[in-house]
Amino acid sequence: MGCACRPVSLTRPSSAPPPSPASVKPSPSTCLAMASQGHGLSLKRFFCSPIRAIRGNNNPFRSVSLEAECGYGGGGEGGGKDKNGNNGDGGWRGEGSGSSGSQHNHRHFLFFSIFFCSAACSFCHFGLASALARTSKGGSSESEAESESGSVWEVRGGQWIALVPHAYEDCFVVESGIGASSLLRSHFSVAHLWIQCRELFMRLMLPEGFPESVTSDYLDYSLWRGVQGVASQISGVLATQALLYAVGLGKGAIPTAAAINWVLKDGIGYLSKIMLSKYGRHFDVNPKGWRLFADFWENAAFGMEMLTPAFPHLFVVIGAAAGAGRSAASLIQAATRSCFYAGFAAQRNFAEVIAKGEAQGMVSKSIGIVLGIGLANCIGSSTPLSLVTFSAVTFVHMYCNLKSYQSIQLRTLNPYRASLVFSEYLLSGQAPPIQEVNDEEPLFPAVPILNMKPMNREQPTVLSSEAKVAAAEIDNRLQLGSKLSDVVNNKEDAAALFSLYGNEGYILTEHNGRFCVVLKESCSQHDMLKALFHVNYLYWLEKNAGIEARSASLDCKPGGRLQMSLEYVEREFNHVKNDGESVGWATDGLIARPLPNRIRPGSVASPNS
Template sequence: MEEDKGVVLATERYGSAESWKYFGKDGVMERRRGGGEGQSRGNSIVGVFKSVFLPQGYPESVSDDYLQYQFWDTVQAFSSSLSGTLATQASLRGVGVGNQEATVAGATITWLLRDGTGMLGRILFAWRKGSKLDSEAKKWRLFADVLNDIAMFMEILAPYFPACFTLIVCTAGIFKSIVGVAGGATRAALTVHQARRDNMADISAKDGSQETLVNLAGLLISLVLVPLVTDNPALTLGLFFLFTILHLFANYKAVRSVVMETLNEARLSIVLQQYLKDGRILSPPQANQREPVFMEFRKTVPIKLGVRLQEVVQSPEEFNLALKKNNMPFLLGVKNGCVCVCLGPEASVHDEIRAMCQAVWLSSMLSHPTAGQPPAQQQQTHWELVHESHKLMDTVFNPFLKGVEAAGWDMKRTLLDWDEWRVEWKTKSN
């Protein structure tokens, strides 16, 4: 029977989703599915679903972690939609919906104050933390969702404190504005990671379609939910906590599933410290699994990248100390409890990585200071550590860099949080 099909003239495929063959027989060319006729109808239904909700060329056009991330992102969006319904109902009740004594003017003023404070909060947060959202996308993504749950909880409680209702909803509005900035910006950063064919717009559009479908499902369930929770505070709070737990768990699983191949401060620190410990280079999945996704409040020595020269050295003597044993296009110093890095305009991406490696090593060494030293002696110790970091990196950086590239890390760019200051200096004549 196989011979009756004719001669195979050509084959074609649509990504990995389907394949077709062209047969020629008796002067006629016929196109048939490669997997057999029995799959045609089932595959057409699945194919329509994929074309509507998944990026073109899936799975080759996205990162390997795309499906797992989107699954948990869908779960968190669904639970957040239901929590939002409960919060919205509480806010409407708080501004006077259903209360004959409430005035339209009073409700409008409360709503305007909430929106106005939210706008100010959005501007201030973007000003203070905008540059951090790329380099620490996972942390800020999870932070945004935790803050969103806090804001909704405040909105649910607000009607029970009428004297402070406006203050509570305005504070919640500020929190939600921060959520909007942090959530949207980190979503964009994750889209850059997921796009493997310069298809950011397609991934973003399909993510919007997925979220719309989830919100539609949440809307349908909310139509059943709202009559049940009306005038039932205990049930409202119980369901809210249930949805919140699901929301936070799904968000944690979502950010944990992301495997970024670019180095930020946390991932570089993890990879470098493991290499200095036993010479082993961690792969992107291994390092991402160890990367912290919660905001850390433990005391560490912070690192500032791309600072002004005066934040590194403040005298000709210190300038000479910064140049000692240093032939790199960057200067390191320790000032006011911070490791500061001053970058030259000719520095390459590899130079930036090396500077960060030295800063990470310095930060780890300074996290365990020697007690009882006078300030002058501490400053001298700091410069000795800076010189030691140059000697260490002269020995280990090149093999470390080759190992990192071989392990699958993207070394063409980084997510290190460099500021924009660039300094040119004259090296010593000797």
Template sequence: MNSLKTLITEKEGEKGYSRQYVKVTDTTENGVVCIDSDLDSNGKFRGITHLLSSVFLPQGYPSSVSHDYLEYQIWDTIQAFASSLSGSLSTRAILEGVGVGSSTSTPLAATLMWLIKDGTGMVGRILFAWCNGTKLDADSKKWRFFADLLNDCALSLELCAPYAVVAVGGSNGTMTSILCVAGVAKSIVGVAGGATRAALTQHQARQGNLADVSAKDGSQETLVNLAALITSLWLLPILDGATGLTWLMFILFTLLHVFANLKAVKAVTMETLNRARYMIILKQFASTKYVASVKEVNRLEPVIMGLIPTEEDVCGYRIKLGCSIKAVASQSIFEKQLAHYSERNFAVIPDPLTKTIYVIYRRDCKVEDMLESYSQAILSAMLSSGYSIMDLDPPLDGDISKALNQLEKSSYWKELRQGLVNQGWNLGQSLLAPGEWRASW
């Protein structure tokens, strides 16, 4: 009679193979036998699924990535497929516009036109990164959506190029101008899209596997582009010469691209606080003492360009973080305010005349100091404008300095901080994008 004793069990990841190692004892043989629990009637299917998962998903999925990874990747795949098909249609239009197939066009003219387009795009890429590079981390979802919308505009412009050339009598200058504008737009898309993709990948990687998540994202994108390429090989001959049908398909692909992008960025749930997410939390906390959850706030966060101003207008006040003392040195209350914050790593100095709240940081200012200073600036503006915050009554004369003193003496930050921790917000990092000035006093 056989005697079985399980010695050890093992499993490859969360959804990989599982095995048991048992000791078999009978009258003729003693030894350890491996029993593979996946070797059943569905073993081949499980093997294929495991292979595809290892090729296109990060190692250790799903525990190695954020919980919003799958939903985001599904919508990102759809938008990439739609964008590739739209790009195929616009590429055909560009080739037609530069004279491919025309007896009047020379290879030299087409080459020069292409080089000018690439050159202007390079300049546009440098200028955009210079002007907006520091903003891409803070509002990565907004800039990601903006980049995809701008890409659709560039593709639309390229698709219109041949008709514009015909309208002006076949001018090479017109085609060059159109391609240059589209090239600049696409260069901006490249910077904004690439930078925000890196920020989102950093959010999704949860086990120090940033490179793996990025690499598998690239594999997914390559597969999608391959599928779009095959589809384009079938679709383009059908659309050849059918202008109306071409535009109809382009509009449908563009609408699908925009919708899928919106769903993708809305699916991202970030635990770090930027100005937009923190603003939502503070407004709700001011009226209810409740700190909203990560999922609630990300669902309410606007992702369309223009709905997240660089410097928030809070009850008529602008908030400037990490600014130079030069901006406030001429105020009569400057010394008094600095003395009030002598033991703090920041100073909040309002200017009622210009309706601006300046926040100055010490050199050893920490992330939580920045979060507290920003909340103090926002809530003081609300309090001075007549809003009741927690148990604080607004100053009768609307003096914002009095509002700041009330907040300093209250326990609001202790309650707010505890609420943020309880809801799972990451207070070790912030995306408030303050200025670089630091002071000593």
């Protein structure tokens, strides 16, 4: 016979018997008896099969002997035989024999086994949550069918209780098929324990209301970030060990000298973080590319620290450079993380999404630290072996980072994404969906050779190749925040431009093949988005209608290029905004970092005066 494991709940007996629920009766097939004697505990469960007993000594929480029975009679206290002739071993016992060293090693092995199993279960829970999120639509149809039949389910944690309409009163009552005995049996089932653990994990790691409370890209991003967090902590542990060997702590060096070197190294790192903060607006415009660059920078800093044992006399120089890189990377990571979390908050639950992200990060870091310590103990002071291990971990780290950023679907409009949306609208009359635009957007627009598109992605259904070409060219030719003196050469052009754009927050003209947008002092993010739509229409006139740029004074006259395009923008801008909002785009303004040039228009003479 196979082993039959039946989970049993143990509770410490109290002085007063607990009140028994009035509506719950024991099942006829199950009898549960408990007897307490002093501080001893004896819990017995009777089935048709032989009796299984769990007994404790005088302290019920100190030592418990659990006896498992296989077949009919095997595994008893006497270690007898079952009817097949198999010897029983008496099950698991709290008392044992053996050396203290073997027990110590056994405890360590058991601890790490449980820890890694818990980590694996965590990622399995993420996968289970993903499956539940993807099958929510299928379950909704079943729910509708049940609701049509008149039944209602009351959910209490992992318990589902069926409620049916009362035959004579206007209320719902518990269905007779689900009685107290079935609820009692479910309380002791493995499935119930699994549901409770899953719900606890989801409450700790996922925002309340998941998956409806976050966007569809949140789970994929969190999974990839969890794996990269483990790899990052492993690299950190290996780099820290290398630094300690470099300063000689393993050889009995004076700790004070090491502390002085460490403070000097970190001080230079803090200075680099302060200097880099001036570029914060760049992180809003292209957060994915900057975040991947920060991860590369962080790994480069770890690599420099890994080399310090080979050059211990250059510890301060190498350590300072590595510290500066790590500090700069941490600044970029913190800045871009806020952009991502703000996009995930589908119900404006920004704080909760951030809190759950930090909790997920702590789990990944804990697993990474344990694995890093284990690898560090195996590697020791071998620099070549450390570099090989570090290279493998770095590859995993960068790959997971790349996949996590490719899974993010930003809903804000920077110049490139806005050009894709506007170009497709001018070509087909509809705004492209968020996922297609994000899949097409390069991580590094300024360095095309570094751009990698997601593999196995779906073919776009709305976004056309013409719109992609237009967006790339417009992004290269756009100059947001131009100086007026650089684009206007005479008084007639200046007067014509000020007259045409008198009610706008910007002045747009074409100069030397570039779309130059001069921003007024009162220009807002909404005005810049409107100016970019104007630029896209000028490009469309150039490519599809063959209308080339002339002098500004001629283009501003009635029927001229600038005058005609401005009329179209005034008429169509609200329509393209509404179409974009209907597919999920945030069209309240343009996320850009223009040049710091602004103008304050005064009284300008008319070009005809």
